[in-house]
Amino acid sequence: MASPAVDDYLKTIYHHTEWQDERITPSQLAAVLGLAPSSVTEMVKKLAAQGLVTHRPYGPVALTDTGRLRAAAVIRRHRLIETWLVEEFGYGWHEVHDEAEVLEHTVSDRLLDGIDVRLGRPRFDPHGDAIPDAAGVVHREEFVLLADAAPGHRGRVLRVSDRDPELLRALVDAGIEVGIDVEVGGEGTVRLAEADLPLPPGAPDAVWLTA
Template sequence: MPASRPVVDDYLKTIYHHTEWQTDPVTPSRLASELGLAPSSVTEMVQKLASQGLVTHRPYGPVQLTDEGVRRAAGVIRRHRLVETWLVREFGYAWDEVHDEAEVLEHTISDRLLEGIAARLGHPRFDPHGDAIPDADGTVHR
């Protein structure tokens, strides 16, 4: 049974976040800790992600995103950060109030709405926290 897209996206996003500002790959135990899951659950999901070509992993080794995994993770990060920016600019949320709302919306809004939001905001490069928003093609400008 394939994992749901939001679950896969959350794994990819967590792996991406881990290596966004440093080069050490994430270990399965660290991934389990960050996701608040049992290591056995993470191991099973990492195997599924590897079979889908989204990560590379060997037993007891680190988990790394493949090129396809990076592309997909950057897309999820883009959605999340654009939604955060939209909530701050258009709805008056404070920068520290947007994360949980964006966690929900990143999995539900359509690509069309997302691109409308990006255009409405003038295609911002950074979210309210100062983190880079990947372009639609996954390019990140730091």
């Protein structure tokens, strides 16, 4: 049965391992969702009973194949809507997340398919996150977190986390956006067009480059 609350849990679990391998714990899930740990524990039990996640007491939570397909479907909706808002309505990439959070639960499948066709079936949203196709499949290049990249590493900006709108605005002001080529400089800098750019606080842990 469709449920925004269930979808939010599945989406959060999916997000957690999308760009790294450590599974999410119930306490991390509670922190991200802003909920009491006891509430999260009860919901995780319900999700497990529905065959959407696997979980053992005090251990991490992982999506089952069924849960991953459902999560991918919700994320597909969210990211297509974000792309639509940027491409068709002129939203900034720092403005679309909250709008998409609302619309993803109300847009019909027919309208979503129309948006997908209208946009030329995009594979990535404005932040560089992969848009799952209708079968839940994603296409992604090898990547490295900027904070983990060695000085001198050259790569294309693949993805920028959309969690902090203020950081997104600061990155735009600094000239950093998805698709540009950069070279990792000294601590807290990248080199772009022969110029060293200081990065806003938090950027090294929110930007991913091609490996």
